[in-house]
Structure formats: C-alpha cells, structure tokens
Amino acid sequence: MPRCLVRGSINVDEFFQVKDFVRPGQTISSTELVKRLGGKGANQSVAIARAGGVVDFVGAIGSDGLGVRDDLKNAGVNVDQTRLVEESTGRAIIQVNAAGENSIILFKGANYASITPPPIHPDTTYMVFQNEVPLASTIEFLTLARGSNIATVFNPSPMPTPDELRSFPFDKITWLVVNEGEVAELCEALDVAVKTEGFDLVEDARKLVLGLAGRLRSTNIICTLGADGVLAKFCVSDECVHLPAAKLQGPPLDTTGAGDCFTGYMVAGLMQLEGNVVSEHIAVLQRAIQAAGMCVERAGAASSIPLRAEVESRLR
Numbered sequence: 001m002p003r004c005l006v007r008g009s010i011n012v013d014e015f016f017q018v019k020d021f022v023r024p025g026q027t028i029s030s031t032e033l034v035k036r037l038g039g040k041g042a043n044q045s046v047a048i049a050r051a052g053g054v055v056d057f058v059g060a061i062g063s064d065g066l067g068v069r070d071d072l073k074n075a076g077v078n079v080d081q082t083r084l085v086e087e088s089t090g091r092a093i094i095q096v097n098a099a100g101e102n103s104i105i106l107f108k109g110a111n112y113a114s115i116t117p118p119p120i121h122p123d124t125t126y127m128v129f130q131n132e133v134p135l136a137s138t139i140e141f142l143t144l145a146r147g148s149n150i151a152t153v154f155n156p157s158p159m160p161t162p163d164e165l166r167s168f169p170f171d172k173i174t175w176l177v178v179n180e181g182e183v184a185e186l187c188e189a190l191d192v193a194v195k196t197e198g199f200d201l202v203e204d205a206r207k208l209v210l211g212l213a214g215r216l217r218s219t220n221i222i223c224t225l226g227a228d229g230v231l232a233k234f235c236v237s238d239e240c241v242h243l244p245a246a247k248l249q250g251p252p253l254d255t256t257g258a259g260d261c262f263t264g265y266m267v268a269g270l271m272q273l274e275g276n277v278v279s280e281h282i283a284v285l286q287r288a289i290q291a292a293g294m295c296v297e298r299a300g301a302a303s304s305i306p307l308r309a310e311v312e313s314r315l316r
C-alpha cells in the first residue's frame with residue numbers, strides 16, 4: 001500500500017461558549033467547554049485516513065497532548081513519529097459567542113519544536129505540508145522528498161511572508177493547494193502581474209491561477225473557492241478547469257476544516273492513481289469536493305470529515 005507522510009501541526013482546540021467575547025479587565029463565565037483535536041496537519045491526516053489512505057503523521061506534542069494524539073490514532077493515522085517534547089502542545093483558545101462568531105488565541109507551542117526527520121518509509125509516495133510548523137522544517141522534508149521521487153503537496157496556510165515566498169523552493173512542489181486569497185498573495189509576492197476586475201470571483205481567480213502557473217511551471221495548482229468550488233491548472237494542460245462545489249443537503253452549517261478535508265481527500269485520491277491522466281485527476285478532485293461539501297453540512301472540524309463510503313454513496 002502506498003503511504004503518505006504529513007509533516008504538520010497538531011493542536012488542542014478549546015471551544016468556550018460565551019454570551020459575548022471577554023473585554024479588557026472583564027472576567028466572564030463560559031457555559032460550555034469542548035476540547036477537540038485540531039491543527040491543519042492533524043485535520044488533513046484524518047481526512048487522508050477517512051478517505052482510505054495510509055498516513056504517517058510527523059509532528060510534536062507536549063505531555064498535555066496525549067489525548068489529541070490518541071484521537072489522531074483512533075482516526076486511523078499512524079502516530080509513531082509524533083514526538084513528545086518538553087513544551088506545551090499547540091493550543092487554540094476559541095470563544096464562541098451567542099451569534100456563533102469565533103475569537104481565537106493560538107499558541108504554536110510544540111508545533112514549533114525542532115524535530116529531526118524520521119527514516120522515510122520505503123512505501124511513501126506523497127508528502128504533505130501546511131504552514132503551521134517552522135518553514136525550515138518543511139523545506140528540509142521537501143529536500144528529502146526530492147531525493148526519493150516522492151510527490152509533494154503544499155497548502156501554504158497561514159501564508160508565509162513575502163520574503164519567505166520569494167526564496168521558497170516551489171520547484172520541489174508537485175501540487176500547490178491555495179484559496180482565492182492565497183493565490184492573490186502569492187502572485188503579489190512573486191511579482192506575477194495580473195489584472196483582476198473585481199466582478200467575478202471565479203474569473204478573477206482563474207486569471208491569478210494562470211498567472212501563477214506561468215511562473216511555477218512544474219507545479220499543479222489547485223485553488224479552492226468556498227461555495228464556488230475549485231479551479232485546477234494541471235502542468236500537462238494550458239487550461240484552468242472550473243469544478244463547481246457540491247450540492248449541499250441543507251444550509252452550510254460549519255465551513256471549519258472544509259479546506260483540510262478537501263486537501264486530505266485529494267491526496268488520498270492521488271495516492272491511488274498510477275498514471276498522469278487529467279480525467280482521473282478530475283475524478284479525484286470531484287470526490288474531494290463532495291467530501292468537503294459534506295464537511296460543511298456538519299458542525300466541527302476533524303469530526304465532520306466524512307468516511308469514504310459516505311462520500312461514494314453521495315457521488316452515485
């Protein structure tokens with residue numbers, strides 16, 4: 001079975017239900033506290049596992065993170081390379097007010113601990129990165145991948161600084177996954193001149209993706225557009241394909257984690273392909289879009305990522 005290595009973040013997300021956000025000097029009570037597994041690396045790993053992929057998560061927790069590491073393991077992710085370090089686990093303190101809005105404090109903690117790469121399993125065919133761990137570590141793992149013919153997926157979220165982007169080795173990235181805001185920031189940082197009109201989100205994003213693709217010629221670019229679906233620019237084609245979002249059964253309930261669900265399903269699908277056939281890549285993206293839509297129909301992040309069989313039943 002092909003394997004995928006995710007080098008990324010794992011957090012304890014703490015949701016405090018409050019009437020109004022706390023103000024300076026004020027102490028308020030929370031009516032409810034829910035702790036959940038979080039972090040983009042962990043969420044994408046859960047999505048890869050639920051989609052049927054074999055996934056090794058490489059990250060770090062403190063002794064206060066054993067519970068979320070167990071959650072990750074119980075979701076079917078191999079956590080043998082999840083290191084225990086002398087720091088606090090990454091943590092998000094999330095106030096949720098009566099209107100359902102969030103206010104978040106993020107502590108990176110153990111996610112920024114330096115870790116040495118593990119021996120790479122010989123069956124590894126993909127490596128997956130976000131930007132919630134030190135960028136230097138991402139680059140170190142990318143260099144390992146290059147030496148061993150492993151395909152790489154990079155979801156640069158949160159965005160690196162313009163300086164970091166200018167020196168980033170994009171030639172080592174096989175698949176870049178961005179949203180409409182991130183593709184605009186990337187074009188800006190890399191001096192890719194694109195004129196957008198500001199009327200049509202899909203058309204503006206298409207121009208940005210095509211502009212960026214002209215610069216990153218060896219990278220496939222996937223741009224997610226929320227309720228407007230996905231744009232795909234494959235290296236082997238000059239076109240930029242638009243795939244609409246999934247039809248939801250009911251109103252969008254919670255978009256948290258939809259992007260991570262999409263990326264995880266995309267990776268698991270790519271791992272199962274053998275050749276480089278555009279129609280097969282599009283089928284993989286359509287399954288990932290359906291999975292992300294189902295994630296939006298449910299509350300929660302990692303917990304709302306659907307199982308492969310549920311996704312397949314909705315595609316039929």
Ligand code: ADP
Nearest residue numbers: 179224225226227229245252258259289292293
């Ligand atoms: P991010 O949170 O990373 O910006 P997006 O908001 O673009 O990610 O969402 C990722 C994917 O989730 C979209 O491409 C789409 O397929 C799906 N999605 C997000 N919001 C909706 C929605 N309101 N309706 C249907 N699908 C959605």
Ligand code: NA
Nearest residue numbers: 255257258259
């Ligand atoms: Na999202």
